[in-house]
Amino acid sequence: MDSVAGERSVLVRACAEVGVSSADATLLSFGENAVFALPGPGLVARVARGAHMAERARREIAVACWLAEQDFPAVRPAAGIEAAPVLVDKRPVTFWELLPPAEREPNVADLARLLRTLHALPAPPFALPARHPLALVETWLDSAEAAVGLADRRYLSTRREELEAACRELTPALPAGLIHGDALLRNVGVHGGRALLLDWETVAHDLREFDLVLTPMAAARYGLPDGAQRRFARAYGFDVTEWAGYRVLRETRELAATAWVAQHVPGNPAAEEEFHHRVRTLRTGDTEARWHAF
Incomplete structure (x- = not known):
């Protein structure tokens, strides 16, 4: 049984809304969010566990956009997609750049x-x-x-x-x-x-x-x-x-x-x-x- 079947369903609907493919979605982690890599469009999608995460998701996107203006070294929201969470059954889904493979372990x-x-x-x-x-x-x-x-x-x-x-x-x-x-x-x-x-x-x-x-x-x-x-x-x-x-x-x-x-x-x-x-x-x-x- 797929332990994140519900999150995958939300992901498919969110991807359809922003016009990107979810066909090759791969689960990266599952904690407060289910985090999926989307290698085709070169994105990462974060599907929140519930509606209570909506305000957090909006704030996260806003801060990430501001950090990009400061040239602070942080992950960026996905280019070409509106910088705002997509709500599916009130659950926020956010889209981010897919980073290249890690070069080494951080310290x-x-x-x-x-x-x-x-x-x-x-x-x-x-x-x-x-x-x-x-x-x-x-x-x-x-x-x-x-x-x-x-x-x-x-x-x-x-x-x-x-x-x-x-x-x-x-x-x-x-x-x-x-x-x-x-x-x-x-x-x-x-x-x-x-x-x-x-x-x-x-x-x-x-x-x-x-x-x-x-x-x-x-x-x-x-x-x-x-x-x-x-x-x-x-x-x-x-x-x-x-x-x-x-x-x-x-x-x-x-x-x-x-x-x-x-x-x-x-x-x-x-x-x-x-x-x-x-x-x-x-x-x-x-x-x-x-x-x-x-």
């Missing part, structure tokens, strides 16, 4: 330099929201239905409230401003001779520390090479782990990453196992247990 120095450049840009000429990484926790848990037990749901919901309150009390070390919002190494690609920052759906105006906390979190949870966090801090020019608010932001992002897996749990034993593993580590305060990227 933390690539990410740090991209973030340093991004954080130095002027504010865009339109408002951006604050970054609320826990805003979709209930949505992700709802999508898991009965596959997530009541005790785990109550724990995650209570912890969400505690961390949201703690975040409101943080004193930043850096000036707030434009942030990527999901600055993980997986959102960097090296194409056409330079590193590019990808995936702009969580772009925001908020604490720069939100972008910086993910690398030390990934080093602990996903096993980045030894010294990755030191290299990242050196290339950016600031070590977020020495900031008093680091623990709160790391715990916030770890809770979000755990709840995010819940939407994949129904019918997926690997996701169920990983979800329960992550919840156990949060409950016990185990900050060193490795997680599996999902």
Whole structure:
């Protein structure tokens, strides 16, 4: 059974609306969006899971167009297609350039330099929201239905409230401003001779520390090479782990990453196992247990 049959159906209708072929569509990834390569027209299509992603999709396209004007190294919206999401049954579909094959694996120095450049840009000429990484926790848990037990749901919901309150009390070390919002190494690609920052759906105006906390979190949870966090801090020019608010932001992002897996749990034993593993580590305060990227 095709696990993304519904997303493929939405893709076919969106492609027909903009006049491109979906005949050779290949699934690249399936997370918050189903991401398809369309080699024929040389595009990538991102099909959102639901209507709740529509505003994010509109903002992502607007920011990507503005970044192109700034010559910032980021993925570009598809040329020749209106720079706006296509809505199919209220679900947004966006079209992007298909990048050439990656030249090498990105590293933390690539990410740090991209973030340093991004954080130095002027504010865009339109408002951006604050970054609320826990805003979709209930949505992700709802999508898991009965596959997530009541005790785990109550724990995650209570912890969400505690961390949201703690975040409101943080004193930043850096000036707030434009942030990527999901600055993980997986959102960097090296194409056409330079590193590019990808995936702009969580772009925001908020604490720069939100972008910086993910690398030390990934080093602990996903096993980045030894010294990755030191290299990242050196290339950016600031070590977020020495900031008093680091623990709160790391715990916030770890809770979000755990709840995010819940939407994949129904019918997926690997996701169920990983979800329960992550919840156990949060409950016990185990900050060193490795997680599996999902």
